[in-house]
Amino acid sequence: MRIFFVGDFTSETGPSIANNMLRKGLEGKDILYSNAKTKPMRIIELILNALRSDCVCFCSYSQLNFIGMKIAKVLQKKTFYIMHGYRTYEYKINKEFCDNDELKKINDTEKNLFKSVDKVFCVSKKFMEYMKKVEPAFEEKFDYNYNCIDFDKMQKEAKGIIKRKKDNQIVSIGGGMRQKNILTICKAIEKLNQKNGIKLRLIVIGLPYTDKESICSYDFVTYYDRLPHEKVLEILSESSLYIQNSTFETFGLAVIEALTVECNLLLSKNIGAIDLITTIKDNDVIYDIYDECEIARKIDGVLKESNAINLRVGLSIDEASYKTSATKLYNKINKFMEEG
Structure with a gap:
């Protein structure tokens, strides 16, 4: 099975650090990773690598993911999403003045993401349990896999x-x-x-x-x-x-x-x-x-x-060492592919 991981592997953000630990834990497996920098090249990369892969896993939040999901759907590829944060809640709690129209827009976007992918992997069990409560329409799609730690x-x-x-x-x-x-x-x-x-x-x-x-x-x-x-x-x-x-x-x-x-x-x-x-x-x-x-x-x-x-x-x-956690994620995706 070949997985194409799409996400941030270059910045110093938390998700990027976690993504690179995941990459380290999957060394030796048949994996493709996104490397392109500009939007046009990333779209070309999405098409080419999706064609070469059995499934696509989006491991960072990006508007480009939605283009990737459409490409994967056309190519009839299964899709997965590693969820590091819940933007709906974060906007609501962190903004001094919450704009309800903006909040609805953010939540609608996330709902569309959950609807578009086959499985969502939250980065902790507690996070998964929370997501099942606040987004019950997608309860069956939520699973968890701990962040990889060295x-x-x-x-x-x-x-x-x-x-x-x-x-x-x-x-x-x-x-x-x-x-x-x-x-x-x-x-x-x-x-x-x-x-x-x-x-x-x-x-x-x-x-x-x-x-x-x-x-x-x-x-x-x-x-x-x-x-x-x-x-x-x-x-x-x-x-x-x-x-x-x-x-x-x-x-x-x-x-x-x-x-x-x-x-x-x-x-x-x-x-x-x-x-x-x-x-x-x-x-x-x-x-x-x-x-x-x-x-x-x-x-x-x-x-x-x-x-x-x-x-x-x-x-x-x-439970969360980069080798163990990365292997668990790979096995969960592989199992879903075999059963799906």
């Missing part, structure tokens, strides 16, 4: 970078994006600092979006719009706690990276990667992401009783 590379990077912990330093990645809900973390830390007379610091990393100004109004916050990946790992390494308080997180690679450099974790129940940590306990999970009292209580608990060692023991490395 754990060996992570471990090598961590070895030379692990630093002595700063007891009062907390970090959260996501910047001012509302979806990351870092403002509630700020409120919780302020509550702890005032109540206990301690001086917790919060480092926030990420683009401004809508909430940066409000986040930076807290005097204990240090904010970076962007940093080199190595510097992010250094900060995670020297921090006592990493908090991911997302309203919605399809996977969450930063969670795994933080754990790799021995950082304690406090995670919202909405994070896809949480299912990879079999030893996680209630005290490690934020159930109400808008409740600063719950978050403050659990920050205090994790800082007093570290959870990094316990969580690392329960991390299901085999």
